[in-house]
Amino acid sequence: MTIYKYKDTGLLRKLCSIHAPSGEESAMKDFLLAYISENQHRWKTRPEIIEGEDLHDCIMLRFGSPRTAVFAHMDSIGFTVRYHDQLVAIGGPDTDGPHLLVGEDPLGPVECCLRTTPEGHLFYDFPRAIETGTSLVYKCNFRVTKDYITSCYLDNRLGVYNALKLAETLEDGLIIFSTYEEHGGGSVPFLAKIMVEKYNVRQALISDITWITDGVVPGKGVVISLRDRNIPRKTYLQKILSAAVGSGLPHQLEVEGAGSSDGRELQQSPYAIDWCFIGAAEQNVHSPDEKVHRADIDSMIDMYKYLMKHL
Incomplete structure (x- = not known):
């Protein structure tokens, strides 16, 4: 019987049930700030918390001397x-x-x-x-079986969950909780300005959820997206792929011509920022019954922990 590494599904259940569609993320922000306040003393590195009216409902966490940022959007459809x-x-x-x-x-x-x-x-x-x-x-109907988690809003509450699990051991890095992503974006430009001008961070990972397709299957590992509607810089992708192979963790490669993420806004910003979308794949996209294999959740969290040490 497979024993999955990340078994605290109660946190993910709570995240999926929070009412936070695009433009109305304040309840998610309040939950995350309370969660961070309650749990950061257990984390390897206590972060600087950047939030306030200048960031609307976004949150940035700075750990140590960051080289890479992780973006996770908080909003839902x-x-x-x-x-x-x-x-x-x-x-x-x-x-x-x-x-x-x-x-x-x-x-x-x-x-x-x-x-x-x-x-x-x-x-x-x-x-x-x-x-x-x-x-x-x-309406949230969160279900856990031996191999799968099914719920509305795994996109992108699972990406947020991944970022919170990463925060437990992260020593150097930025974690950025963004808004508006499902309805065209808008917060990433001002977040990118802070990321580059204040912290001199010019590379990012997008902690988001992708699709099961003819080339991406459940249970075979986290997905590293080589492109969607947008195309990341090849030299950065090669750096990530080399590290992913070195990790020994299961992963899959994705090539799509549609779909986008916070990476689109980073690419269109006035800053030279490298980015790559890395996330578990789901079935039943944007429905009340989004479904993700638990092995892919484990792989996603472990891959982020590895990459943030090696990029």
């Missing part, structure tokens, strides 16, 4: 209430099923059903009108 029972998507959520959605408006908690017309228009079914502008997210 979801829906915004419009008028007359209408919904507008936040990011690219799956709308095929009669999914349960939750949220809260001034009249109280909301649990309703998503309804999609044949023309693709989105509505909610609820006994009363929900206040315009209220955000709704998938």
Whole structure:
């Protein structure tokens, strides 16, 4: 029987249940700051915590003398209430099923059903009108089996979980919790400015979740993405691939022509920053039932710990 290394799924369960769609990440920020405050005394290196109104709801953690930054976006996909029972998507959520959605408006908690017309228009079914502008997210149904974890918002709460596990042993590095990623980004430019101008860090890893495809299979290790819609610099990729081989950890290579991440904004910034997307792959993307193999979670966390020492 396989015994997985990272068994504290309670933290991941909590992360997946936090209401934090793009633009509304304050609850996630508050949770992370409380978690860091409570646990940092157990970490190998106590970080400097950078947060405040200048960073909106983002958080930066500086450990020692950083050479590499790890980006993990805190936000999720979801829906915004419009008028007359209408919904507008936040990011690219799956709308095929009669999914349960939750949220809260001034009249109280909301649990309703998503309804999609044949023309693709989105509505909610609820006994009363929900206040315009209220955000709704998938109701969390977190499930753990011997080999898999299934839940909404593993993208990217698993990336956040990876960053928190990395923080336990990290000696030198930046961990950056970003916002807005699922709906076009926007926070990475000001984070990149601090990263480069204050800490002189010019290389990054993107702690995010990718897809199971015809070339990426569950249980075979973390995925190192050679490209998606954007193409990282080859010399940096070669450096990462050489270190990954030296680690002896299971990993897979990905080549895609679509999809993007915080890496896109780093590449488009006015700074010369190298980046690479490295993350576990999931099935049922952007649905309430995202599914990741537990071996790939172990591989992701161990690979980040290794790379942050060797890059």
